[in-house]
Amino acid sequence: MNNRFLYIVAILVLFTCISFAQEKDSTVISGVFVFWEGTKSEMTYNELASYCAPIFWFSPDEPELKNKSGRDILIPANFPFEPDSSRPVVYYQFRNILKNENETGDVVKKDKTDLNNSTIDLSKISGIDIDYSHYYQNEAGLGGHRHDTEQAQFKVYVKKTKLKDGTYYYALILLQVTAKAHALPWYDNIYNIDLKSTELKLPFHILVEEGKHASCTDINGDGVYTPGYDVNVRTNDAWGMRDIIRTGSLFTAEFQSYMAKTRRPEHRVFPPLPDDSPWKAKYTMNNIYSPDNAVYELRPMPNAVLAYPDKLLEHDMSGYVAKQWPVIKKNTDVRKFFSWFEGDLLIKSFAFNARYDNKAWGVSLTFPLFIVKNVETPLIGGWMVNRVYLQNEKFRDFGYNLLITPSASRFMDPYFAAGVEVVKEVDELGNSKRNTDFVMETGLKFRANVIFSPLKFLSFLTDFWGVRIGIKNKGFPLIKNLGYVFEVGAGVW
Numbered sequence: 260m261n262n263r264f265l266y267i268v269a270i271l272v273l274f275t276c277i278s279f280a281q282e283k284d285s286t287v288i289s290g291v292f293v294f295w296e297g298t299k300s301e302m303t304y305n306e307l308a309s310y311c312a313p314i315f316w317f318s319p320d321e322p323e324l325k326n327k328s329g330r331d332i333l334i335p336a337n338f339p340f341e342p343d344s345s346r347p348v349v350y351y352q353f354r355n356i357l358k359n360e361n362e363t364g365d366v367v368k369k370d371k372t373d374l375n376n377s378t379i380d381l382s383k384i385s386g387i388d389i390d391y392s393h394y395y396q397n398e399a400g401l402g403g404h405r406h407d408t409e410q411a412q413f414k415v416y417v418k419k420t421k422l423k424d425g426t427y428y429y430a431l432i433l434l435q436v437t438a439k440a441h442a443l444p445w446y447d448n449i450y451n452i453d454l455k456s457t458e459l460k461l462p463f464h465i466l467v468e469e470g471k472h473a474s475c476t477d478i479n480g481d482g483v484y485t486p487g488y489d490v491n492v493r494t495n496d497a498w499g500m501r502d503i504i505r506t507g508s509l510f511t512a513e514f515q516s517y518m519a520k521t522r523r524p525e526h527r528v529f530p531p532l533p534d535d536s537p538w539k540a541k542y543t544m545n546n547i548y549s550p551d552n553a554v555y556e557l558r559p560m561p562n563a564v565l566a567y568p569d570k571l572l573e574h575d576m577s578g579y580v581a582k583q584w585p586v587i588k589k590n591t592d593v594r595k596f597f598s599w600f601e602g603d604l605l606i607k608s609f610a611f612n613a614r615y616d617n618k619a620w621g622v623s624l625t626f627p628l629f630i631v632k633n634v635e636t637p638l639i640g641g642w643m644v645n646r647v648y649l650q651n652e653k654f655r656d657f658g659y660n661l662l663i664t665p666s667a668s669r670f671m672d673p674y675f676a677a678g679v680e681v682v683k684e685v686d687e688l689g690n691s692k693r694n695t696d697f698v699m700e701t702g703l704k705f706r707a708n709v710i711f712s713p714l715k716f717l718s719f720l721t722d723f724w725g726v727r728i729g730i731k732n733k734g735f736p737l738i739k740n741l742g743y744v745f746e747v748g749a750g751v752w
Contacts, residue, residue: 293430293433294310294431294536294538296431297428297535298428299429300382300427300429301379302378303375303376303377303379304351304375305376306533307431308389309536310533310536311415312531312557313391313411313436313465314464314527315465315527316466316467316480316482316526316528317332317334317527318467318469318526319523321470322399322505323336329525329552330552332347332528332553334347334393335347335349335555336348337558338350338394339569339572340561340566340572346555346556347528347556348555348558349391349393349530349556349558350392350394350559351389351558351559351560352389352392352559352560352580352581353390353585354388354390354581354584355387355388355585356384356388356585356587356588358383358587359384359385359590366380366384367585367587375558375559381417381419382429385416386414386415386434388412388413388585389413390410390413390560390579390581391410391413392409392410393474394409395408395472398470400504400505400506400507401508407471407472407575410439411436411437411439411474412439413435413436414434415432415434417431417432418430433459433461434451434452435449435450435452436449436450436463438465439473439474439579440475440497443708443722446496447493447497448475448476448490448497448500449476449491450490450492451491456478459478459479461538462529462530463478464476464478464527466484466522469520470502470504470505471504471505473501475489475498475500476490482521483521483522484500484519493635494640495513495641495669496667496668499514499518499519500518500519502518502519512671512672513666528552529542529548529552563576608627608633608667608752610623610625610750611623611624612624612625612750614650614745615744615745615746616648616731616742616743616745617731617742617743617744620650620651621650621651621654621656622654623746625646625752626644626645627644628645639665640665641664642664642667644661644662644664645662646661646662647659656681657681658681660677660698661676661677662676663676664704667752668723668751669706670705670707671706672704673702673703674702674729676701676729677697677699679695679697679698680696680698681695682695696733696735697733697734698732700730700731700732702727702728702730703728705727706723706724706725706751708723709724710722720749724748725747725750726746727746727747728743729745729746730744731743
């Protein structure tokens with residue numbers, strides 16, 4: 260049982276113990292993570308999506324704003340094949356619904372004439388994946404193109420409590436937000452709830468990258484991206500928010516604060532919160548909700564095939580559309596619940612490379628420290644991984660390293676590796692022996708995402724291909740046997 264499992268168990272136990280005042284008939288949840296609470300057990304698609312919907316926050320220099328602000332903002336836009344709207348449009352879909360064990364009957368009742376009016380039975384479920392897609396007619400900057408769809412994904416826990424009078428009380432509780440960035444899971448900006456972060460603000464704020472429209476989490480709604488705070492999972496690999504890429508420049512592989520512009524309140528676009536949302540009053544003045552900001556319209560996510568004959572739009576949408584939604588998953592036990600929670604956090608990653616080491620050719624394989632689970636380096640972030648290599652004639656020599664690198668996906672990173680190497684030596688008489696030595700290696704790793712390049716046909720193996728250039732020392736403690744190492748191949752490591 261890993262630490263994250265224990266952490267989330269503690270969180271849910273805490274919610275169970277302190278959130279509900281069982282001695283009172285009118286139960287109150289005092290928590291910044293609660294989207295909604297009440298006694299209604301059935302909600303329409305539109306209602307549920309509205310309670311949990313985020314605020315989208317744009318750069319003051321976003322090209323698609325067309326110099327507009329406040330209530331005049333018209334982005335995100337509706338898809339071109341859909342009816343036009345006089346206000347911004349955001350699309351939702353319930354990707355997965357976790358049904359409670361032993362529950363019978365339908366969880367969802369679909370209205371085929373209008374999906375907004377379809378209903379979900381809260382009494383039978385424990386979790387929901389909600390995706391919010393935002394669309395823009397054009398993407399600017401490096402690799403700019405027509406049509407740009409981006410997405411923010413929410414994991415919502417459905418808490419059900421029986422009161423003394425026999426009625427049931429429900430709450431929709433935020434567990435996790437994954438803000439997608441440039442369609443690569445390694446770049447995802449992920450925030451897991453931290454009970455110490457009582458400054459979290461709902462509706463949740465999503466920062467939108469200037470020109471490129473990647474999504475980024477902003478837990479306290481201050482308009483500033485802070486690594487380790489706004490994103491607390493895979494921090495070194497998270498894309499963050501890099502407004503400067505709109506100019507075609509990036510300068511450095513890791514996020515730096517100068518890359519992101521500070522947001523202004525007038526460039527926020529608000530969700531259509533229902534009247535009984537606990538957060539609506541905060542943004543209401545003189546009985547008018549969001550008087551100084553645009554409020555977007557929520558629509559069910561349409562099928563990508565409706566974009567035909569615009570193949571470019573169809574392709575752009577296809578990465579974000581679930582073909583059949585929602586998928587009902589049976590929650591059979593506690594572990595099933597947490598596998599749902601953690602499912603998107605585990606990236607199984609292997610790298611296979613051709614290797615040249617001191618006039619010897621070979622191959623190397625790099626893989627997660629626990630084989631099926633990546634392990635982050637404590638305090639400094641980055642990753643610890645295994646690397647094994649075979650080289651020389653008939654692959655007679657063998658080596659093993661523990662390799663440490665700051666990230667898995669940045670286009671340039673240093674790395675450090677240490678381990679053992681077993682070399683077979685043959686003398687003039689044909690006698691052989693094996694020598695085992697300590698080895699240490701350090702250098703640079705260069706990676707490239709081939710999906711958007713002429714080499715995209717290579718992505719059937721992996722999105723990333725790279726080159727490693729290093730210096731290796733053999734023996735300990737003296738540093739006197741130095742040589743160069745070159746590797747080229749597929750994979751993030």
